[in-house]
Amino acid sequence: MKKAITLMIVMIINAIPVLNAQQLNPTGICYVEVNNNNLLNAGSYKLQTSGKYLFNVVNIFAANINYDSSRSRPYLYCNNNVTKVLTNADTYIKPLQAKGMKVVLTILGNHQGAGLCNFPTREAARDFAQQLAHTVNTYGLDGIDFDDEYSDYGQNGTGQPNASSFVMLVQELKALLPDKLITFYYFGPAASRLSWNGLRVGDYINYSWNAMYGTFSAPNVPPLTNAQISPAAVWMGNTSSSTTTSLATQTKNGGYGVFMWYDLHGTNETSQLSAGTQTLYGEQTVLSTPLQSWTQGANCDAPIGLFTGNLTGTGARLNWSAVGANTYDVDYKPAASTVWTNAVTATTATSVTLSGLAANTEYDWRIRTNCSVKSTYIFAPRFNSGSGAASPGSASLSLDGSTESGTAGNLNLSGSALSFEGWIKPSSFKSASPYISSLMGTEVGDSNSALLRLGDANIANNKLQFVLSINNVQQKLTAATALTANTWYHVAATYDGSTMKIYINGVLDASKSQTGPVNSSGAFNVGYSYSTSRNFNGKIDEVRIWKKALTQTEISQNMCNVTAPATSLAAYWKFNEGSGATVQDNSGNGVTLTLTGVDASNWGTDIPCTTAQQLSSTARTRKAAGLEETAAQEQIKLYPNPLSIPSPLIISVPEEYSKGKLTVYNFNGTVLETKTLNPGNNPYDFSGLKMGNYIIQFESQNGNLKQTEKLIVK
Structure with a gap:
């Protein structure tokens, strides 16, 4: 069976409308x-x-x-x-x-x-x-x-x-x-x-x-x-x-x-x-009138996988996943407008590039599929066009350790796995008790927290500390390495349900055995916890939250950039705006970071990753006109390799390939399986294979890549 507002506002909301x-x-x-x-x-x-x-x-x-x-x-x-x-x-x-x-x-x-x-x-x-x-x-x-x-x-x-x-x-x-x-x-x-x-x-x-x-x-x-x-x-x-x-x-x-x-x-x-x-x-x-019969409507689904990238202030790229061999109509508009502008009609592509946008402006976009009928529209997450004041990858944010910070609103990070990562450049460390500089996370209380910070009452003020509420108790892991002021560090903390880990510059620095689910649901802050006395003093860049435990390979190979969409990526702030009081979420989940106390002086071009480093992470550059070209053709990645059964193999497919065909061969050249892979991290279960060597071949749908790799299963 189918089973602090003012009084005036409440009265208006609860007024029963006159229907007719x-x-x-x-x-x-x-x-x-x-x-x-x-x-x-x-x-x-x-x-x-x-x-x-x-x-x-x-x-x-x-x-x-x-x-x-x-x-x-x-x-x-x-x-x-x-x-x-x-x-x-x-x-x-x-x-x-x-x-x-x-x-x-x-x-x-x-x-x-x-x-x-x-x-x-x-x-x-x-x-x-x-x-x-x-x-x-x-x-x-x-x-x-x-x-x-x-x-x-x-x-x-x-x-x-x-x-x-x-x-x-x-x-x-x-x-x-x-x-x-x-x-x-x-x-x-x-x-x-x-x-x-x-x-x-x-x-x-x-x-x-x-x-x-x-x-x-x-x-x-x-x-x-x-x-x-x-x-x-x-x-x-x-x-x-x-x-x-x-x-x-x-x-x-x-x-x-x-x-x-x-x-x-x-x-x-x-x-x-x-x-x-x-x-x-x-x-x-x-x-009063005869009843009417009903004929079923034709099937026609709208595409999903919608996300926006390549924000330049005046341009953006709108992306989606294909639905069969169909075409698509795409419209966009400023969020404050009621009038939609057509971007493309009946395209067979899975992305479209917009130009002529207003800088620092919120936009909506929608897409429908053309079958024998038209699908309903599906509406993408709202995006901000960006300032265009700084080219992608050339800005970071500086916080003063006192009045400046960012909040992402309430985030629920409870579960069995999570990871924090980002780049920090401390200007100084706290010199008074409790000697804490908050980097990122949630801290509602001892039984509800997940955060990464520098220092604590009983540890040095320049050492990382990873804090999780597990079984209603704050479990703490302290790094072995002391950080130096005015130096960029990539810091990461992971938990997989059995071990807490801290990585510095992609290298495992400390670990601690721990079991139980994390309880963390509340206001997620960057550079602040529950007291401004704990605010972080320094520069910050490329902050990411994951609802999974990153591997060392994932951390070390993607310190400068992550290609979205990515599985379990909950929020991703690049700090590439170069101005303004908001930082857009590049994960596609719409988790905007709202800044407090900042002005133009907080933004700068002192960054941890050079353009060359970012290209090595994305294998991609762009022409000045905003068009893409391949600098060094991006490859799929297999990890871990060698693979220990029963762990799944992760096959990471770059965003630019849309999708492609995976073929698994044994060393005699016999095809064991074929499978379609989408962009992002694709888990592949090899538990049915014996130990030995295999050939993995990936061919992109657009024909731009045909890559062969050797996989060792042990």
């Missing part, structure tokens, strides 16, 4: 399963005497929250039938709106681990809220309905439900859609996660209804009043007429303002509807 001139009391809510039924049938039912339409709000059931594991990003997915409804809004949506009805899109989990309740940060919640708002505005919808079912939290490495996620999502969505409906089907983990940090879901939604069909139970969503709640839940064809009448009687006697009907079919439903409306409104329900 013939508003019923109670308001009629209807769900239509568009996989099998025509949405237009909701407009066929009227009350016999007054001639009022029975349904005031019609829910399109349902679009989904899917999960793009290549980008670690929840995205809005529309199947073939939802796509048919939205892309033909003139046929299926506007006729209902012309009758005074509101048409709302229901959002439902899809067994992929993404749901309403596990957005790890406000930035992630905002990104999904922006996707929803763009969809509402693009297709002329009247709002969003949330249903927290079928998410299968934890799948695809996603997190479990947390307290802040649902509140942040509806708060961000209401800010984007202040005049639209937001409603909640009262079920699932979201029903028990309705408040956080003084904020309430009920402050940002208009209605909620009972999810248990055939029962009468009022959802508890403070501060919603009875006028905004449906305790009754009727499943058409499954709830008996006598029960429907009983539910209607209880609704009327209780003074409730909403009555919810689920699963309106394409057959005459006037008998069961009348069992409710006779009590609710004193009228029978009649058909």
Whole structure:
């Protein structure tokens, strides 16, 4: 069964909108399963005497929250039938709106681990809220309905439900859609996660209804009043007429303002509807127009794997993953604008380069697939064009150790593995107790922390310390090497569930055996912890957060640059802006670093990696006009090699190749397996092979690379 705001703002948010001139009391809510039924049938039912339409709000059931594991990003997915409804809004949506009805899109989990309740940060919640708002505005919808079912939290490495996620999502969505409906089907983990940090879901939604069909139970969503709640839940064809009448009687006697009907079919439903409306409104329900049949929509999925790179201040490259042998339409716009500009139509490519952008400006972009029909649009993470004041790779940020720092908002780093890395150039070390210079991390308390810093009360102020909360206790690992002021160092700290490690300049410096999950969820800061007395004094560059334990090979080979997208890369700040008070996230996850106390004097061109070093890490350079050319053709990487079974082999495919074919041979030349690989780090299970030598051949889809490597399995 389908299961510190001012008082004025709260009053505005909770005001029940006037839906139409013939508003019923109670308001009629209807769900239509568009996989099998025509949405237009909701407009066929009227009350016999007054001639009022029975349904005031019609829910399109349902679009989904899917999960793009290549980008670690929840995205809005529309199947073939939802796509048919939205892309033909003139046929299926506007006729209902012309009758005074509101048409709302229901959002439902899809067994992929993404749901309403596990957005790890406000930035992630905002990104999904922006996707929803763009969809509402693009297709002329009247709002969003949330249903927290079928998410299968934890799948695809996603997190479990947390307290802040649902509140942040509806708060961000209401800010984007202040005049639209937001409603909640009262079920699932979201029903028990309705408040956080003084904020309430009920402050940002208009209605909620009972999810248990055939029962009468009022959802508890403070501060919603009875006028905004449906305790009754009727499943058409499954709830008996006598029960429907009983539910209607209880609704009327209780003074409730909403009555919810689920699963309106394409057959005459006037008998069961009348069992409710006779009590609710004193009228029978009649058909005013013939019912319409439904033909399934054609399959056409929008591409995923969306990310933005090559930000130059006036230009950017938009990237996506191919969906079969189709073409794509791409549009973009400044975030503050409502007008989309077409970037390319019917392209077969998987990227497009924009030029002529305004510097330091937020932009949105969208893409759809052209099949025999058109897919719905999928909306990419918002990006900032950058300043253009410093060429890529030529800037770093200096912090004064007192008032200057950065915050990325709340990040959930809890789990069995993580890594921190970045470049630092200390100007000085703390000379007073507790002798701590905070580099990066979260520290809510002893039982909730993950951070990397210099010094501690009992260690030298110029030694790295890695701190993790495991089993409610802060576990600390101290480096053996003392750092020198005014010297660039690449520092990294990793945890794989069994060992904490510190690396300096790609070399293992210290390790400590430790088991148990990390507990870290809260404000993630750079150059600051919970006291400005612990602020870092020095320069910082190339900061990355990973939700995995990096290997020494990964650290040492990628100190100067990482090609995004990359598996488990949670946030990546290059500090290439060269000006301004924000640092953009190059991971594609939209985790912007907001700076405090900085001005133009904090930005400089003293950097740890020269252009030549960055090219050796990316094997790529660019022409002055912004076009790419290969300086030294980038190769795939295999690690570890030799490989010890049962560890998986990681095959790292450069971003520029889009995808390619992998072929595995034995030394006799026999093909053992072929497989398609995407950009990024691809795990490959060799546990079925015997010890020995093998040949690995990779051929890129565009034909630019054909590489052969020897693999030793032991």
